[in-house]
Amino acid sequence: MSLPPKRSRPTAHEIERYAGLFAARTKVMKSSAMRDLMAITERPEIISLAGGLPDTSTFPPEDYAKIQSIVAAEATAKALQYGPTEGQERVKECIVEVMAAEGTTGIDTDDILVTTGGQQVIDLVCKTLVDPGDVVVAEAPTYPGAVPSLNAYQADVVQIEMDADGMRIDELEETLDRLEREGRRPKFIYTIPNFQNPAGVTMSLPRRKRLVEVAAERELLVLEDNPYGLLRYEGDPLPTLYSLDGGQFVIYLGTFSKILSAGLRLGWTVAPRPVLEKMNLGKQGADLCTSSMTQCFVTAYFEHGRWQDYLGSLVGIYRRRRDIMLDALAEHFPRESSWTHPDGGLFLWATLPDYIDTTDLLARALQEQVAFVPGRGAYLDGRGGSSMRLNFSGVSDDEIREGVRRIGKVVREQVELYGTLTGHRPPQPAAEPEPAPPPANVLRLPQRPRPSDSSAGSR
Amino acid sequence: MSRVAVLKGGRSLERGVSLKSGARVEDALKSLGHDVVAIDVGHDLVARLREAAPDIAFVALHGRDGEDGTVQELLEVLGIPYTGSRVSACMRSGDKVLAKHAFADGGLPTPDFFSFSQSAFSDLGAAEALGAIEERLAFPLVVKPARQGSALGIKFARDAAAVPSALVAAFSYDHKILLERYVNGRDLAVSVLDGEALPIVEAVPKDREFYDFDARYEIGRTEFVCPADLPAESTARAQELAVAAYRLLGCEGFARVDLLCDRESGDLQLLEVNPVPGLTETSLLPLAADAAGITFEAFVARVLELAPRGAAA
Numbered sequence: 170m171s172l173p174p175k176r177s178r179p180t181a182h183e184i185e186r187y188a189g190l191f192a193a194r195t196k197v198m199k200s201s202a203m204r205d206l207m208a209i210t211e212r213p214e215i216i217s218l219a220g221g222l223p224d225t226s227t228f229p230p231e232d233y234a235k236i237q238s239i240v241a242a243e244a245t246a247k248a249l250q251y252g253p254t255e256g257q258e259r260v261k262e263c264i265v266e267v268m269a270a271e272g273t274t275g276i277d278t279d280d281i282l283v284t285t286g287g288q289q290v291i292d293l294v295c296k297t298l299v300d301p302g303d304v305v306v307a308e309a310p311t312y313p314g315a316v317p318s319l320n321a322y323q324a325d326v327v328q329i330e331m332d333a334d335g336m337r338i339d340e341l342e343e344t345l346d347r348l349e350r351e352g353r354r355p356k357f358i359y360t361i362p363n364f365q366n367p368a369g370v371t372m373s374l375p376r377r378k379r380l381v382e383v384a385a386e387r388e389l390l391v392l393e394d395n396p397y398g399l400l401r402y403e404g405d406p407l408p409t410l411y412s413l414d415g416g417q418f419v420i421y422l423g424t425f426s427k428i429l430s431a432g433l434r435l436g437w438t439v440a441p442r443p444v445l446e447k448m449n450l451g452k453q454g455a456d457l458c459t460s461s462m463t464q465c466f467v468t469a470y471f472e473h474g475r476w477q478d479y480l481g482s483l484v485g486i487y488r489r490r491r492d493i494m495l496d497a498l499a500e501h502f503p504r505e506s507s508w509t510h511p512d513g514g515l516f517l518w519a520t521l522p523d524y525i526d527t528t529d530l531l532a533r534a535l536q537e538q539v540a541f542v543p544g545r546g547a548y549l550d551g552r553g554g555s556s557m558r559l560n561f562s563g564v565s566d567d568e569i570r571e572g573v574r575r576i577g578k579v580v581r582e583q584v585e586l587y588g589t590l591t592g593h594r595p596p597q598p599a600a601e602p603e604p605a606p607p608p609a610n611v612l613r614l615p616q617r618p619r620p621s622d623s624s625a626g627s628r
Numbered sequence: 629m630s631r632v633a634v635l636k637g638g639r640s641l642e643r644g645v646s647l648k649s650g651a652r653v654e655d656a657l658k659s660l661g662h663d664v665v666a667i668d669v670g671h672d673l674v675a676r677l678r679e680a681a682p683d684i685a686f687v688a689l690h691g692r693d694g695e696d697g698t699v700q701e702l703l704e705v706l707g708i709p710y711t712g713s714r715v716s717a718c719m720r721s722g723d724k725v726l727a728k729h730a731f732a733d734g735g736l737p738t739p740d741f742f743s744f745s746q747s748a749f750s751d752l753g754a755a756e757a758l759g760a761i762e763e764r765l766a767f768p769l770v771v772k773p774a775r776q777g778s779a780l781g782i783k784f785a786r787d788a789a790a791v792p793s794a795l796v797a798a799f800s801y802d803h804k805i806l807l808e809r810y811v812n813g814r815d816l817a818v819s820v821l822d823g824e825a826l827p828i829v830e831a832v833p834k835d836r837e838f839y840d841f842d843a844r845y846e847i848g849r850t851e852f853v854c855p856a857d858l859p860a861e862s863t864a865r866a867q868e869l870a871v872a873a874y875r876l877l878g879c880e881g882f883a884r885v886d887l888l889c890d891r892e893s894g895d896l897q898l899l900e901v902n903p904v905p906g907l908t909e910t911s912l913l914p915l916a917a918d919a920a921g922i923t924f925e926a927f928v929a930r931v932l933e934l935a936p937r938g939a940a941a
């Protein structure tokens with residue numbers, strides 16, 4: 170029996186023919202070598218600290234069933250129908266409740282645009298503000314997932330160094346001055362103030378205040394990306410930039426992904442009205458409206474479930490996993506490395522001696538069946554080569570310990586090899602765990618090996 | 629019509645590429661009317677091959693296991709005929725150091741090189757000899773893992789200070805590396821099908837100094853010129869060298885031979901032979917076949933015909 174003829178895959182010739190039709194912006198829409206390397210991290214035998222996933226296995230299946238049956242009973246037609254582009258009114262009330270839980274009160278539902286995940290907010294902000302070649306200011310390192318959006322709109326991204334207190338506002342001001350002298354006005358400043366992805370650091374209150382002042386003085390917009398604010402494991406919550414600014418120059422990005430479910434793809438933005446109106450038009454072009462089904466799910470969940478309890482359970486689990494990862498790092502990573510101490514969120518950022526390239530190291534780590542995200546993806550200028558992002562939320566306690574042990578093993582191996590190659594032996598690894606908090610310049614690259622001083626940089 | 633098992637994916641770093649190559653081969657086999665069983669190579673490979681009981685296996689597995697003779701050895705044991713080179717040819721080709729020694733011994737040109745295992749540095753103090761090596765090869769020099777495809781782990785050291793970190797990087801991929809003299813040359817790929825050279829492909833990177841992994845797999849990042857714009861005698865010489873290298877290593881069926889053409893002298897130098905080259909939409913061998921008027925289906929059909937049958941079983 171012969172199979173029906175199937176359209177075969179295109180030849181290289183045909184691909185070149187398509188390439189002639191591609192828009193200029195696709196030239197910077199890069200897939201990376203990393204993506205191909207990451208193909209192997211999906212194999213089940215690999216312990217992947219490379220993900221950015223919330224642990225959805227913690228959500229009780231019976232609650233899920235209950236909520237879906239409520240949606241079915243009360244709102245089947247609505248859930249299956251289109252909705253307003255700006256989002257359902259009821260879900261906006263849930264959003265107001267979530268923002269109030271973090272101390273951002275007095276939000277008017279008319280200032281909210283419900284989006285398909287927080288990611289869509291980044292895309293819509295770029296769509297609304299960025300012409301090819303426009304400057305966007307971001308943190309160094311920045312959220313790797315923002316890079317495809319920034320590239321697609323052909324933004325010229327200028328990255329500002331961070332330290333343990335987040336983005337360095339002094340450096341930001343110097344950069345803004347320089348850009349002004351060059352006659353270039355950035356379209357927006359992109360920041361994740363809480364437990365930044367990938368760095369794991371949090372912007373201090375004085376810097377938040379100053380950032381908001383700088384934005385107002387220069388009439389620049391700030392995109393405040395806040396997916397993790399409610400996942401705080403220690404310290405007091407800090408006010409959002411939006412609440413400090415009063416909605417003048419800050420575009421706020423929120424999401425249900427990390428406090429409830431990433432699979433729902435439900436996020437939102439709160440923005441100055443004229444910006445919001447343009448973003449609304451942009452969203453109409455993109456997808457007309459966010460899934461009604463997931464909006465109905467969230468509404469029913471907020472009415473009948475206890476979202477704060479679930480969030481509380483997540484905070485407990487993630488805090489424990491963070492602590493396990495910090496302990497494992499202290500035990501298994503060599504002295505020459507450093508890492509951040511996140512007060513919340515899902516990630517921490519480790520930096521190795523500058524002679525180790527973490528993209529190559531990943532190849533070695535994969536032989537030991539463990540994966541992480543090499544740091545280069547968080548920079549647009551080739552930096553970050555000696556750093557890595559580690560996720561502690563999506564893996565079990567034992568896997569965190571074992572994964573960090575394996576990475577530590579290959580890092581030590583490379584430190585030792587480098588010592589052999591350069592004719593000097595590196596200091597022997599610490600015999601016992603050292604409770605070393607990061608120095609203040611932990612994120613600056615290139616950086617020298619960390620001094621043995623273990624008292625610096627604690628917050 | 630045959631029952632064909634397509635072996636793809638696997639544990640190597642080229643897993644992603646191999647999945648694409650395999651998928652494309654599957655499509656071609658199906659359109660040729662064969663009964664296709666796709667196998668993502670893993671712990672259950674032997675069980676799955678026994679269960680599938682194919683007439684023949686198409687090896688579309690790149691890198692470790694696919695190009696070093698491992699999977700071929702298993703297929704021999706199981707008595708399943710397979711495409712491409714036999715075990716020993718894969719072992720010689722899959723290891724750049726063995727291949728380069730064979731070229732040098734056989735009088736074929738290849739850039740000067742030195743090779744060391746990690747233990748030479750850790751146990752025998754080979755670091756002391758780095759200065760002498762650098763003097764012999766001069767800067768910039770190239771550091772490569774012995775067994776890794778797709779240009780992964782290849783580093784270019786511009787001065788002595790850059791050598792140790794380049795070595796550390798290369799040792800991330802293999803416990804054996806080579807330091808090679810840098811040739812400022814044009815990248816040529818000569819695909820060989822049944823002992824005959826196909827038109828030459830030249831890879832011209834658009835925005836990078838060196839042809840790296842990224843450029844190799846991204847549409848639009850590298851310009852492929854086929855047939856390469858070379859003087860007729862260079863073309864003939866490159867094809868002759870490629871076939872000589874293919875024969876010297878004992879390859880069968882098909883392979884891709886990578887060479888450099890020195891930009892100044894025009895001299896040709898052999899770099900490596902890939903016994904299971906990429907077969908994706910952006911790969912060089914299918915492009916060369918296309919230029920020779922051989923469609924991908926026809927190429928796949930030919931490779932199947934060429935596979936020795938019956939002998940192993």
